[in-house]
Amino acid sequence: MSFLRRIEIPIILFAIGSLLPLIDYYTGNLSVQASELLSWVVILVTFSYLIGVVNLFRYHLNNIRKGRDVYYSVLVIGSFLFYLAIAYLNKSIYDWIFSKLYTPLSMSISSFVGFYTYTVFLRGARLKSPTAILLLIVTVVILLYNTPSIRALSPQLITVGDWIKNVPNTGAYRGILIGMGISMIVLFMRAIIGRERSYLGGG
Amino acid sequence: MDEVQRTGIPLVDRAVFMIFIILIAIPAISPLGLPISISSNTVEVYRQIEDLKSGDIAMWITDFSVGTWGQVGPAEVAIYRHLFDLIRRKGIKVIIVTTYSVDGSLNAERILREYVDTRGLKYGEDYVNLGWIPGYETTLMAMAKDFQGIVKTDAYGNTIDKLPMLRDVRSISDIALIGFSTSTSPDPYPRQLGGYGKPLIINTLIATVPWTLPYYEKRLITGYIGAESDAAGYEKLTGMPGEGLRTLDAQTLSHIYGVGLIIIGNIWYFTRRRGGKG
Numbered sequence: 001m002s003f004l005r006r007i008e009i010p011i012i013l014f015a016i017g018s019l020l021p022l023i024d025y026y027t028g029n030l031s032v033q034a035s036e037l038l039s040w041v042v043i044l045v046t047f048s049y050l051i052g053v054v055n056l057f058r059y060h061l062n063n064i065r066k067g068r069d070v071y072y073s074v075l076v077i078g079s080f081l082f083y084l085a086i087a088y089l090n091k092s093i094y095d096w097i098f099s100k101l102y103t104p105l106s107m108s109i110s111s112f113v114g115f116y117t118y119t120v121f122l123r124g125a126r127l128k129s130p131t132a133i134l135l136l137i138v139t140v141v142i143l144l145y146n147t148p149s150i151r152a153l154s155p156q157l158i159t160v161g162d163w164i165k166n167v168p169n170t171g172a173y174r175g176i177l178i179g180m181g182i183s184m185i186v187l188f189m190r191a192i193i194g195r196e197r198s199y200l201g202g203g
Numbered sequence: 204m205d206e207v208q209r210t211g212i213p214l215v216d217r218a219v220f221m222i223f224i225i226l227i228a229i230p231a232i233s234p235l236g237l238p239i240s241i242s243s244n245t246v247e248v249y250r251q252i253e254d255l256k257s258g259d260i261a262m263w264i265t266d267f268s269v270g271t272w273g274q275v276g277p278a279e280v281a282i283y284r285h286l287f288d289l290i291r292r293k294g295i296k297v298i299i300v301t302t303y304s305v306d307g308s309l310n311a312e313r314i315l316r317e318y319v320d321t322r323g324l325k326y327g328e329d330y331v332n333l334g335w336i337p338g339y340e341t342t343l344m345a346m347a348k349d350f351q352g353i354v355k356t357d358a359y360g361n362t363i364d365k366l367p368m369l370r371d372v373r374s375i376s377d378i379a380l381i382g383f384s385t386s387t388s389p390d391p392y393p394r395q396l397g398g399y400g401k402p403l404i405i406n407t408l409i410a411t412v413p414w415t416l417p418y419y420e421k422r423l424i425t426g427y428i429g430a431e432s433d434a435a436g437y438e439k440l441t442g443m444p445g446e447g448l449r450t451l452d453a454q455t456l457s458h459i460y461g462v463g464l465i466i467i468g469n470i471w472y473f474t475r476r477r478g479g480k481g
Contacts, residue, residue, distance in 0.1 A: 118460070126468070148432045148454075148455070177417050
């Protein structure tokens with residue numbers, strides 16, 4: 001039993017799991033094994049959602065048992081069971097809940113960010129320094145550039161907006177992407193040789 | 204008790220919110236009919252989809268979350284309508300699939316149910332909905348290399364052998380055009396689907412567009428649509444008006460309002476500073 005608890009086992013599993021698709025990608029060999037492995041991932045991800053459901057129930061049933069936020073927990077479990085049941089019992093109600101309740105509510109929550117952006121425009125966007133001035137000029141140009149009606153009236157705005165988008169903006173993002181790519185390679189190499197163990201939960 | 208303590212929101216902020224709500228409500232009550240300029244990237248996407256030929260298979264990956272429907276949904280609807288119009292006009296075939304989360308498949312179902320006219324089309328021969336295949340980037344990679352190995356059934360439980368249009372789809376080389384919508388990172392799609400010489404189109408949030416541009420520059424992504432403004436342009440190109448054109452006036456007013464707030468905020472700041480309060 002102590003053998004199964006050894007840290008080397010998950011590291012070896014990680015190395016095999018990640019090297020198989022890599023070898024397949026670069027050499028074309030082991031394609032059957034790599035393909036099989038990829039279908040395992042789909043199965044594993046599906047099971048991870050089951051773990052999520054179990055955790056959801058454990059957490060909220062525990063809350064109810066201890067009398068902590070009982071109403072919220074009952075609401076969460078009740079909503080979950082109701083929506084699960086309705087998916088099988090009445091498809092039209094299920095669709096209605098998604099289109100008319102879930103979608104507008106989700107959009108409302110996302111829209112909060114939009115509202116607070118406007119207060120930032122009023123309170124935070126100050127011409128205090130040369131960099132702030134530059135940032136604000138770009139903000140105004142891009143705001144107007146992304147407004148089709150304004151763009152229709154001012155072709156010069158398209159030229160300036162395109163330049164900002166395609167030159168400084170793309171350049172900066174290119175740098176970020178290259179940095180991310182190199183970091184991923186380094187992280188992968190460290191994980192393969194067992195130097196990176198945070199994904200094992202050990203920190 | 205002052206205003207902030209009572210409501211948690213300062214009075215000025217509440218005024219900003221109220222004016223914003225009024226501004227976006229005006230065009231909903233009485234459309235202003237403001238002019239529209241169609242961006243070159245929208246025309247490019249339209250052209251790539253329109254150029255599909257009879258028998259070509261287009262695969263559209265609907266991966267955006269429900270909360271971002273306002274930005275991504277209108278263009279997604281416009282593109283679905285265009286693709287389904289092409290099924291009728293040219294005889295193309297369409298695969299719809301989700302890889303990121305269940306939200307995407309629910310969005311796809313909603314679009315098929317409420318926005319797209321599928322009357323007269325044969326499911327399984329003209330189009331299929333594969334639903335959500337969990338795994339995200341892994342699924343994208345698997346679909347590109349061994350489609351039949353990863354896709355076993357569609358969203359409704361039909362096995363792949365009962366869907367004639369999928370019988371000959373073995374890998375990405377059998378697909379003529381790939382598109383995807385996302386409200387998170389665009390990175391996995393060009394990483395897994397971008398190196399095959401196929402058109403790869405993205406429909407995403409306006410804030411994600413800059414993220415896609417390095418890929419677009421290298422043609423790993425061949426076209427992009429960013430939020431409602433491009434959706435409105437796309438609707439105009441297809442001649443099928445929808446939410447994009449309907450919200451165009453509100454979007455214009457809200458952007459002008461944003462610029463106005465920046466100007467007012469700075470006038471306020473410099474006036475207070477000159478008076479020794481800033």
